[in-house]
Amino acid sequence: MADILSILQTGANVSLTVTPQDLLDFAKNVIELTKEQLLPMMVTAAQTxxxxxxxxxxxxxxxxxxxxxxxxxxxxxxxxxxxxxxxxxxxxxxxxxxxxxxxxx
CATH class of the missing domain: 1.10.1660.10 (Multidrug-efflux Transporter Regulator; Chain: A; Domain 2)
Known part of the structure:
Protein backbone atom coordinates (compact mmCIF):
# COMPACT_ATOMS: atom_id res chain seq x y z
CA MET A 1 0.00 0.00 0.00
CA ALA A 2 1.34 3.44 -0.92
CA ASP A 3 1.82 5.89 1.91
CA ILE A 4 -0.18 9.13 2.06
CA LEU A 5 2.78 11.35 1.29
CA SER A 6 3.57 9.57 -1.98
CA ILE A 7 -0.08 9.86 -3.04
CA LEU A 8 -0.04 13.59 -2.25
CA GLN A 9 3.16 14.06 -4.22
CA THR A 10 1.60 12.60 -7.36
CA GLY A 11 -0.96 15.41 -7.36
CA ALA A 12 -3.75 12.97 -8.10
CA ASN A 13 -7.30 13.98 -7.21
CA VAL A 14 -8.34 11.07 -5.02
CA SER A 15 -10.53 10.34 -2.04
CA LEU A 16 -8.84 8.49 0.77
CA THR A 17 -9.96 6.37 3.61
CA VAL A 18 -7.21 6.28 6.18
CA THR A 19 -6.76 4.46 9.40
CA PRO A 20 -5.82 6.35 12.53
CA GLN A 21 -2.38 4.75 12.30
CA ASP A 22 -1.95 5.98 8.70
CA LEU A 23 -2.85 9.48 9.85
CA LEU A 24 -0.42 9.29 12.76
CA ASP A 25 2.37 8.05 10.47
CA PHE A 26 1.66 10.88 8.05
CA ALA A 27 1.77 13.47 10.84
CA LYS A 28 5.09 12.08 12.11
CA ASN A 29 6.49 12.19 8.58
CA VAL A 30 5.42 15.83 8.13
CA ILE A 31 6.99 16.75 11.47
CA GLU A 32 10.28 15.09 10.56
CA LEU A 33 10.43 16.78 7.15
CA THR A 34 9.68 20.14 8.74
CA LYS A 35 12.40 19.63 11.36
CA GLU A 36 14.93 18.79 8.66
CA GLN A 37 14.11 22.00 6.80
CA LEU A 38 13.95 24.29 9.84
CA LEU A 39 16.91 23.03 11.86
CA PRO A 40 19.65 24.65 9.74
CA MET A 41 17.80 27.99 9.83
CA MET A 42 17.30 27.75 13.59
CA VAL A 43 20.98 26.99 14.21
CA THR A 44 22.01 29.96 12.07
CA ALA A 45 19.55 32.24 13.86
CA ALA A 46 20.79 31.10 17.26
CA GLN A 47 24.37 31.96 16.28
CA THR A 48 23.47 35.45 15.07
Missing part, protein backbone atom coordinates in the same frame (compact mmCIF):
# COMPACT_ATOMS: atom_id res chain seq x y z
CA UNK A 49 24.40 38.26 17.45
CA UNK A 50 22.02 41.18 17.43
CA UNK A 51 23.08 44.72 18.29
CA UNK A 52 20.84 47.48 19.60
CA UNK A 53 20.45 50.80 17.80
CA UNK A 54 22.65 52.48 20.39
CA UNK A 55 25.44 49.92 19.92
CA UNK A 56 25.30 50.30 16.14
CA UNK A 57 25.34 54.10 16.32
CA UNK A 58 28.44 53.93 18.54
CA UNK A 59 30.21 51.39 16.32
CA UNK A 60 29.50 53.25 13.09
CA UNK A 61 29.69 56.74 14.53
CA UNK A 62 26.36 57.83 13.11
CA UNK A 63 23.32 59.53 14.60
CA UNK A 64 19.88 58.01 15.08
CA UNK A 65 18.47 59.75 11.99
CA UNK A 66 21.22 58.36 9.74
CA UNK A 67 20.70 54.87 11.11
CA UNK A 68 16.95 55.21 10.56
CA UNK A 69 17.51 56.38 6.96
CA UNK A 70 19.90 53.48 6.30
CA UNK A 71 17.31 51.04 7.62
CA UNK A 72 14.48 52.52 5.55
CA UNK A 73 16.59 52.58 2.37
CA UNK A 74 17.78 48.99 2.88
CA UNK A 75 21.41 50.09 3.21
CA UNK A 76 21.61 48.36 6.61
CA UNK A 77 19.00 45.68 7.20
CA UNK A 78 17.28 45.61 10.58
CA UNK A 79 15.66 42.78 12.48
CA UNK A 80 12.55 43.50 14.54
CA UNK A 81 12.00 41.58 17.74
CA UNK A 82 8.60 42.64 18.96
CA UNK A 83 8.68 46.43 18.75
CA UNK A 84 12.44 46.70 19.15
CA UNK A 85 14.84 47.14 16.24
CA UNK A 86 18.17 45.30 16.16
CA UNK A 87 20.94 44.87 13.63
CA UNK A 88 22.98 41.75 12.85
CA UNK A 89 26.55 42.10 14.06
CA UNK A 90 27.92 40.68 10.80
CA UNK A 91 25.97 43.27 8.75
CA UNK A 92 27.28 46.09 10.93
CA UNK A 93 30.82 44.72 10.63
CA UNK A 94 30.56 44.60 6.82
CA UNK A 95 29.35 48.20 6.75
CA UNK A 96 32.21 49.20 9.03
CA UNK A 97 34.77 47.44 6.82
CA UNK A 98 33.38 49.02 3.65
CA UNK A 99 32.90 52.55 4.89
CA UNK A 100 34.70 52.85 8.21
CA UNK A 101 33.57 54.68 11.32
CA UNK A 102 32.25 58.18 10.58
CA UNK A 103 33.91 59.57 13.73
CA UNK A 104 37.34 58.37 12.61
CA UNK A 105 37.76 56.01 15.57
Missing amino acids: TLLSRKEVMEKLGVCEVTLYNWRKSGYLEAVKVGRKVFYRQEDVQKTLELHGNKTGK
Whole structure:
Protein backbone atom coordinates (compact mmCIF):
# COMPACT_ATOMS: atom_id res chain seq x y z
CA MET A 1 0.00 0.00 0.00
CA ALA A 2 1.34 3.44 -0.92
CA ASP A 3 1.82 5.89 1.91
CA ILE A 4 -0.18 9.13 2.06
CA LEU A 5 2.78 11.35 1.29
CA SER A 6 3.57 9.57 -1.98
CA ILE A 7 -0.08 9.86 -3.04
CA LEU A 8 -0.04 13.59 -2.25
CA GLN A 9 3.16 14.06 -4.22
CA THR A 10 1.60 12.60 -7.36
CA GLY A 11 -0.96 15.41 -7.36
CA ALA A 12 -3.75 12.97 -8.10
CA ASN A 13 -7.30 13.98 -7.21
CA VAL A 14 -8.34 11.07 -5.02
CA SER A 15 -10.53 10.34 -2.04
CA LEU A 16 -8.84 8.49 0.77
CA THR A 17 -9.96 6.37 3.61
CA VAL A 18 -7.21 6.28 6.18
CA THR A 19 -6.76 4.46 9.40
CA PRO A 20 -5.82 6.35 12.53
CA GLN A 21 -2.38 4.75 12.30
CA ASP A 22 -1.95 5.98 8.70
CA LEU A 23 -2.85 9.48 9.85
CA LEU A 24 -0.42 9.29 12.76
CA ASP A 25 2.37 8.05 10.47
CA PHE A 26 1.66 10.88 8.05
CA ALA A 27 1.77 13.47 10.84
CA LYS A 28 5.09 12.08 12.11
CA ASN A 29 6.49 12.19 8.58
CA VAL A 30 5.42 15.83 8.13
CA ILE A 31 6.99 16.75 11.47
CA GLU A 32 10.28 15.09 10.56
CA LEU A 33 10.43 16.78 7.15
CA THR A 34 9.68 20.14 8.74
CA LYS A 35 12.40 19.63 11.36
CA GLU A 36 14.93 18.79 8.66
CA GLN A 37 14.11 22.00 6.80
CA LEU A 38 13.95 24.29 9.84
CA LEU A 39 16.91 23.03 11.86
CA PRO A 40 19.65 24.65 9.74
CA MET A 41 17.80 27.99 9.83
CA MET A 42 17.30 27.75 13.59
CA VAL A 43 20.98 26.99 14.21
CA THR A 44 22.01 29.96 12.07
CA ALA A 45 19.55 32.24 13.86
CA ALA A 46 20.79 31.10 17.26
CA GLN A 47 24.37 31.96 16.28
CA THR A 48 23.47 35.45 15.07
CA THR A 49 24.40 38.26 17.45
CA LEU A 50 22.02 41.18 17.43
CA LEU A 51 23.08 44.72 18.29
CA SER A 52 20.84 47.48 19.60
CA ARG A 53 20.45 50.80 17.80
CA LYS A 54 22.65 52.48 20.39
CA GLU A 55 25.44 49.92 19.92
CA VAL A 56 25.30 50.30 16.14
CA MET A 57 25.34 54.10 16.32
CA GLU A 58 28.44 53.93 18.54
CA LYS A 59 30.21 51.39 16.32
CA LEU A 60 29.50 53.25 13.09
CA GLY A 61 29.69 56.74 14.53
CA VAL A 62 26.36 57.83 13.11
CA CYS A 63 23.32 59.53 14.60
CA GLU A 64 19.88 58.01 15.08
CA VAL A 65 18.47 59.75 11.99
CA THR A 66 21.22 58.36 9.74
CA LEU A 67 20.70 54.87 11.11
CA TYR A 68 16.95 55.21 10.56
CA ASN A 69 17.51 56.38 6.96
CA TRP A 70 19.90 53.48 6.30
CA ARG A 71 17.31 51.04 7.62
CA LYS A 72 14.48 52.52 5.55
CA SER A 73 16.59 52.58 2.37
CA GLY A 74 17.78 48.99 2.88
CA TYR A 75 21.41 50.09 3.21
CA LEU A 76 21.61 48.36 6.61
CA GLU A 77 19.00 45.68 7.20
CA ALA A 78 17.28 45.61 10.58
CA VAL A 79 15.66 42.78 12.48
CA LYS A 80 12.55 43.50 14.54
CA VAL A 81 12.00 41.58 17.74
CA GLY A 82 8.60 42.64 18.96
CA ARG A 83 8.68 46.43 18.75
CA LYS A 84 12.44 46.70 19.15
CA VAL A 85 14.84 47.14 16.24
CA PHE A 86 18.17 45.30 16.16
CA TYR A 87 20.94 44.87 13.63
CA ARG A 88 22.98 41.75 12.85
CA GLN A 89 26.55 42.10 14.06
CA GLU A 90 27.92 40.68 10.80
CA ASP A 91 25.97 43.27 8.75
CA VAL A 92 27.28 46.09 10.93
CA GLN A 93 30.82 44.72 10.63
CA LYS A 94 30.56 44.60 6.82
CA THR A 95 29.35 48.20 6.75
CA LEU A 96 32.21 49.20 9.03
CA GLU A 97 34.77 47.44 6.82
CA LEU A 98 33.38 49.02 3.65
CA HIS A 99 32.90 52.55 4.89
CA GLY A 100 34.70 52.85 8.21
CA ASN A 101 33.57 54.68 11.32
CA LYS A 102 32.25 58.18 10.58
CA THR A 103 33.91 59.57 13.73
CA GLY A 104 37.34 58.37 12.61
CA LYS A 105 37.76 56.01 15.57
